[in-house]
Amino acid sequence: MSAACSEIIWLRGLLTELGLSQAQSTPLHADNTSAIQIASNPVYHERTKHIEVDCHSIRDAYNRRVINLPHVSTSIQIADIFTKTLPRQRHNFLLGKLMLVDSPASI
Structure with a gap:
């Protein structure tokens, strides 16, 4: 999520420089509900004590409404073809x- 968020921020900046500003936030689809909740909830929890800087950058982009975090069901997660047997x-x-x-093979 962190790498994708960084790319979204970079692309939005590039589009803004080209004169194409975005009024709506960019969806960053994720299938991990825990990661979505940690990024969207600023409340401190004991289990999030050792969250890295990446999570804080995602949370910052979410709070600034640069991204939104819609949930993608695992049943339609296309990335599974690249990561799972x-x-x-x-x-x-x-x-x-x-x-x-x-x-079809041509003869």
Whole structure:
């Protein structure tokens, strides 16, 4: 989330310099509800005592309304194809979402 947030901030700055300012916040989709709650809730908890600087930068961007943090269900998380071993049916489903299909071999 931290790397994606940094990219969003950089891209929004670039677009602003080009004269294309954004009125709405940019969605940063995440499937980790705990990370979303930690980033969006400024209340100190014992379990968040050792949060790194990355979380504070995400929280700052969230509070400034640069980003919003919508939840993505694990069932439609497309990144799973790159990070997990999947059954064939799930793999093919995600390939379809990425619009990756085998092209027929030409003779």
